[in-house]
Amino acid sequence: MCRPRRTERKEVNVMKFPRFPLPAMPALCAAAGMLSGSAAARAQDAADGWARALPGWRYEFPRDHFTHRDFKTEWWYVTGRVRAASGKRFGYQFTIFRRGLRPPLEQAAVRSHWVVNDLPLGHFALTDEQGARFYYQQRLVRGAFGEAGFPLPGGGAGQSTAATGTDTRLAWIGDWAIGLTEEGSFSVKALQPGAALDLQLRPRRQPVINGNDGVSQKSGGAGNASHYYSMPRLETTGTVTVEGRAEPVTGLSWLDREWATNQLAEGQIGWDWLSLHLSDGSDLMIYQLRGKDGKADEYSSGTLIGPDGAVEHLTHRDFSLTPVPGHEWRSVKSGGVYPILWQAELPAKNLKLEVRAVLPDQELALNPVSYWEGAVDASGTRGTGKLEAEGYLEMTGYSGALKALRE
Template identity: 50%
Template sequence: MTRIILLLFASLAVACGEWKLALPGWEYQFPRDHGNHPGFKTEWWYFTGNVSTADGREFGYQLTFFRQGVSPDDSKAESRFVTRDLKLAHFALSDLKTPRFSFSQKLARGAYGEAGFDEGDSVAWIDGWRCERSGEGFRIQAEKGDVSIDLTLLPQKPPVIHGKDGVSQKAEGAGRASHYYSFTRLKTTGQITSGGKTYPVTGLSWFDHEWATNQLGADQEGWDWFSVQFDDNTELMLFQLRLKKGGRDPYSGGTWVAADGKGEAIPDSDFSLTPVRWWQAPKSAARYPVEWRLEIPGRNFVATVRAATENQELNLDPIRYWEGAIRVSGERDGKPILGRGYLEMTGYASKVVGMQEEK
């Protein structure tokens, strides 16, 4: 049904003009760039976090708003049924005590204001799922059945811009890139409902905002993306782009964020990721690496990355992927280091949709 709806929305759009490409020289401005960039085909606002109650009950959460462009034409349409983009959102909650993993999806056109971007303090929303500016930070809300989140996120560091010259290059060629920044450490307070019971929680969250047009190459199969907040007030973002023929694309890389908030690039040549243990999803039958050995020799860093619970696959249509809470333990400069974060793995169960041109 979702595939049919997507095709229907596409047929109602006016297809003219050209999409913008993510090219060097973008000048980031905040809070402007927290908002919508409709000239680019794909955009997302990505919130993940690890929080817990006062007595130690742990939760992981994900709330993502997607904008998938249908037409780059910015002229005023005569009908509200002609749309420039589709609005999607994913919400997932990992109750790590149970453990229970809940996930859901919303899809909307926004013709009647039920979904949209950039209206007053609202950054993105679909029905009751919302991201709003709140002082220097954000408030996010989502509910599905007996699970919900209502969280306030306050940045502890300034935004970190990934890549070089304003772009995060993802493949060979001009425009095969994204504009990409993160708030890597957001103090998080609020409440989570799981199984119909509501818990006050505190913890840390991570916010990724990325916009692009066809950033991936046709020879790329998917990616493994890691975000980690360490106990020494540093953070790590790392991704590897997997090739269909096997191996890793040299445009893989990441950013180490120092305690003072300064980001330092990690090139593809300076890290290794080795799967240690795999898990097969019961619904999609995809096999995901749920434990990794991570080494960054240039930073004298070696660690084991483990899924906080294995079953964190979002089995959705038309996208199926693994996104969940992780735990990290290792050494840096010979000293123990611990971290918590999130791992996203795409291309194992379904094709990456809407982010690349096919050969």
């Protein structure tokens, strides 16, 4: 039974902005003679000048860790669960979004430090599980004069790679940053009043491509999709600081990368996204897009990664993610009512899990859109064997429908 615990909230909202105001950028061309992801998208650019996410994208790394200026929206999304030697457990979310304001051809026509082409937005949240405290902050800056950056790989277009020490920053807003080392590891650095992160993330798996034929379809129609990959099992070390006390930590993290221009359709009001590291060495990601009737639609999808790294794409027919009635938490800030106990099932895999929030109140109450993103634990069975899992759950559209991804 999921029993709510009282949560102490520490929120700081700096220049409030919607939950998903995302960006735009270009992909570099693939090898000569091949149709690159960028070329495939440009072949059907709309009249507004932005590329669409179309089938045939060929992912290249480390290129695709960097920005994609041809597209209007983009994010670097990291979640993780870590432990200190003292036994304390923490969950964290660190995200940098970019929302394109001017398409590439317009960007090239104007060269000025005063003119901005994108809006950078950051979210950083930390869950102190034993202390029952939830910290979060939002940052939005204009992005001019080095306030924020989304450099191209190797520099280019007037931008440097912004190397700092052994890291190359992929995206940053002030002193918040996600970086990439020459060895292929990632770094995450962020701080807010009462909480800070300084983490190193080492991949234990190759990048996992979500969806089919290079796209993750979100609604009907060409281009209503994203290019979407995950780094699902990142060995994590570093330091978490809470109320001035720094503690070394270890654990696992998950990085999601998406870029797109259009995604949601009019009838879709939000989604539920779940990522889990299972005790048998498997990794699971599922998301369900919800309609106005609250039901999951046909574009819900997921990915199952086996202990050996084998990847299976999941359609909406392959899984169910169902809230357990009577286990909800109501936000006094947004009025949203969020399920905090779920049943996840993959019938063909004989996999059944109960997913429960470690704290009921892990809502980022922002203006004008609030959402719930927090640490979850899970337990259940796969066939006759028992399983445990840790991960993250995101719930959107419970305190108002999302509109930004339809634009």
